[in-house]
Amino acid sequence: MDDTPGFSVERSDGALRLSLTGAWTAAAAEAVEETGDRLPAEAGDAKRVVLDLSGVSRLDTLGAWVVDRARARLAGAGASAEYDALTEPQRILLHETAWHDLTPQQRARGSVLVNTLSDVGQAVVNAGRDVVGGVAFLGALVAAIGRVATNPKRFRMTSVVFHLESVGFQSVPIIALISFLVGCIIAQQGIFQLRRFGAVAFVVDLTGILVLRELGVLLTSIMIAGRSGSAFTAEIGSMKMREEIDALRVMGLDPMEVLVLPRILALVLALPMLTFLADLAALLGGGVVAWIYGGIGKEVFLSRLQSAIALNTFMVGLIKAPFMALVIGVIASIEGLAVKGSAESLGRHVTSSVVKAIFMVIVVDGLFAMFFAAIKY
Amino acid sequence: MAAERDEPGRNAEREPLISVRDLVVGFGDRLVLNGLNLDIMRGEILGFIGPSGSGKSVLTRTVLGLTPKQSGSITTFGVDLDEASRADRRAVERRWGVLFQQGALFSSLSVLQNVQVPMREYLKLSDGLMDELAMLKLEMVGLKPDVGEKSPSELSGGMIKRVALARALALDPDIVFLDEPTSGLDPIGAQDFDELISTLQKTLGLTVFMVTHDLGSLYSVCDRIAALGDGKILKAGTIDEMLESDDPWLKSYFHGKRAHSMADAEARH
Numbered sequence: 001m002d003d004t005p006g007f008s009v010e011r012s013d014g015a016l017r018l019s020l021t022g023a024w025t026a027a028a029a030e031a032v033e034e035t036g037d038r039l040p041a042e043a044g045d046a047k048r049v050v051l052d053l054s055g056v057s058r059l060d061t062l063g064a065w066v067v068d069r070a071r072a073r074l075a076g077a078g079a080s081a082e083y084d085a086l087t088e089p090q091r092i093l094l095h096e097t098a099w100h101d102l103t104p105q106q107r108a109r110g111s112v113l114v115n116t117l118s119d120v121g122q123a124v125v126n127a128g129r130d131v132v133g134g135v136a137f138l139g140a141l142v143a144a145i146g147r148v149a150t151n152p153k154r155f156r157m158t159s160v161v162f163h164l165e166s167v168g169f170q171s172v173p174i175i176a177l178i179s180f181l182v183g184c185i186i187a188q189q190g191i192f193q194l195r196r197f198g199a200v201a202f203v204v205d206l207t208g209i210l211v212l213r214e215l216g217v218l219l220t221s222i223m224i225a226g227r228s229g230s231a232f233t234a235e236i237g238s239m240k241m242r243e244e245i246d247a248l249r250v251m252g253l254d255p256m257e258v259l260v261l262p263r264i265l266a267l268v269l270a271l272p273m274l275t276f277l278a279d280l281a282a283l284l285g286g287g288v289v290a291w292i293y294g295g296i297g298k299e300v301f302l303s304r305l306q307s308a309i310a311l312n313t314f315m316v317g318l319i320k321a322p323f324m325a326l327v328i329g330v331i332a333s334i335e336g337l338a339v340k341g342s343a344e345s346l347g348r349h350v351t352s353s354v355v356k357a358i359f360m361v362i363v364v365d366g367l368f369a370m371f372f373a374a375i376k377y
Numbered sequence: 378m379a380a381e382r383d384e385p386g387r388n389a390e391r392e393p394l395i396s397v398r399d400l401v402v403g404f405g406d407r408l409v410l411n412g413l414n415l416d417i418m419r420g421e422i423l424g425f426i427g428p429s430g431s432g433k434s435v436l437t438r439t440v441l442g443l444t445p446k447q448s449g450s451i452t453t454f455g456v457d458l459d460e461a462s463r464a465d466r467r468a469v470e471r472r473w474g475v476l477f478q479q480g481a482l483f484s485s486l487s488v489l490q491n492v493q494v495p496m497r498e499y500l501k502l503s504d505g506l507m508d509e510l511a512m513l514k515l516e517m518v519g520l521k522p523d524v525g526e527k528s529p530s531e532l533s534g535g536m537i538k539r540v541a542l543a544r545a546l547a548l549d550p551d552i553v554f555l556d557e558p559t560s561g562l563d564p565i566g567a568q569d570f571d572e573l574i575s576t577l578q579k580t581l582g583l584t585v586f587m588v589t590h591d592l593g594s595l596y597s598v599c600d601r602i603a604a605l606g607d608g609k610i611l612k613a614g615t616i617d618e619m620l621e622s623d624d625p626w627l628k629s630y631f632h633g634k635r636a637h638s639m640a641d642a643e644a645r646h
Binding site for chain 1: 484485499500501502503506509510513514517529530546548549576579580581582
């Protein structure tokens with residue numbers, strides 16, 4: 001049996017009879033649409049049109065919609081259009097899919113210039129909100145610290161130790177390795193560049209000061225922002241996503257005390273220790289390269305290092321570490337708590353947590369550089 | 378073919394659309410389904426029940442080819458999917474619609490685009506008609522037109538279910554698999570859902586495989602009920618046959634307090 005949708009036209013006493021045949025189903029969607037669009041044209045200016053569906057072998061919602069749309073167009077053109085010889089299922093189906101205007105409204109589009117300007121404005125407003133949100137969060141954190149300090153029973157030691165292990169102890173190998181390699185690279189480049197001036201020995205000063213003042217803490221912070229900041233956002237965010245944070249709240253537990261404070265505290269404790277470790281590893285890397293490439297023996301290296309750096313060089317790097325930790329922890333927690341119901345939003349916030357944290361770490365480092373220069377430390 | 382389409386329901390019974398034979402599915406040492414036999418007849422609404430963790434979802438996933446089976450055979454529309462070519466498989470997949478328990482809407486697409494995904498993939502239609510059809514499906518499942526522009530994360534649980542059903546129905550499938558379609562819906566919503574399923578069955582000859590714990594659905598729309606237990610079908614039959622069963626689990630299921638109030642309500646109608 002031929003199942004392609006089609007129709008035949010028949011005129012009788014003023015009425016036009018359109019007899020539909022074949023299967024009007026999604027299987028032949030293209031033909032159904034094309035044939036359905038031909039129906040009103042075929043009727044021309046007939047005043048009375050009868051749609052006969054007795055020859056239709058199969059009809060589904062697609063077919064019914066197209067047929068009824070054709071009927072509605074005929075009716076719109078001033079003809080009276082009606083069905084004839086409907087089976088019961090066809091009647092129900094046509095009733096169910098009765099044509100009405102369903103074209104989705106197009107959203108009004110502004111000009112490119114207006115859109116660009118509004119996007120820029122939106123970005124500025126969002127940045128402003130981030131700053132305000134960050135400050136408000138910091139305030140809430142201080143309040144939580146105050147509550148815990150006045151009521152030490154509420155302090156969660158186990159949680160702090162757990163996070164200290166995952167943030168601090170478990171990142172020791174990767175931080176040490178990366179710092180060692182960067183120490184090597186700086187020393188190697190230093191030797192090559194300084195050799196032209198016959199000042200190879202100064203590579204020790206270069207490596208020592210650069211590593212202790214800037215690179216040790218910067219590398220550690222960036223690594224921790226990528227490693228632990230993202231983990232914090234993901235942990236808090238997935239709890240937020242599944243209403244676990246709300247569950248904590250209704251049980252009378254403060255998410256700030258339970259989730260945020262232990263993590264930030266662990267970070268503030270771990271980052272100076274990791275920075276110290278990174279400093280050692282980078283100096284070791286520099287020393288190894290200076291010995292191999294520059295022919296500077298270890299006694300010479302150590303004595304030069306001792307004269308090149310003072311305690312303040314080391315302290316400049318270390319003082320910055322807790323502040324970096326605070327920046328990373330606050331951003332990670334804010335982003336985690338901003339996660340909405342979907343996994344997509346979780347992914348977006350984890351990404352933005354890492355990006356914002358690294359950006360802010362570098363900005364804070366710049367501010368510290370200006371500060372230390374101003375106080376000549 | 379024409380006759381079956383025009384007179385769905387009772388008259389068209391006794392032709393299995395999907396038949397499962399001696400199915401064994403397990404994870405590690407644990408066999409979830411062990412020698413299961415089941416036929417899903419054309420045009421029927423089959424309610425599928427069983428205790429939590431008895432493997433209802435596993436069976437659905439195995440029939441759909443998402444979970445590998447250890448032995449046994451599954452014939453879908455007369456085709457054994459294990460031996461089918463890619464083209465045959467696609468032809469079968471085009472004829473079924475699936476409503477996953479959590480909706481499984483694509484989160485990066487809008488609601489309207491979600492419904493249009495199967496249409497774009499399989500049908501050659503103009504954009505205008507495709508928009509109209511997607512809106513029609515959304516309207517059929519009881520959603521307002523302005524939902525179309527929203528993203529799935531903005532929807533409530535019940536709305537997600539409805540959109541997922543609209544997507545499952547996008548291609549006017551022969552059979553739909555519904556995994557707990559009315560869970561998380563309010564009773565009115567659940568009743569609308571049941572009515573919609575029943576209308577579609579009457580008009581399109583739709584076959585429905587429904588995993589459900591909703592006694593209301595079991596009483597009002599299901600032609601046949603199959604109960605799963607110990608990796609096999611404990612019993613399959615009409616609601617009256619289930620009520621007469623001696624099996625302890627079925628007894629407590631259908632003669633519990635909730636079931637009784639439901640049966641009373643049915644009787645009063």
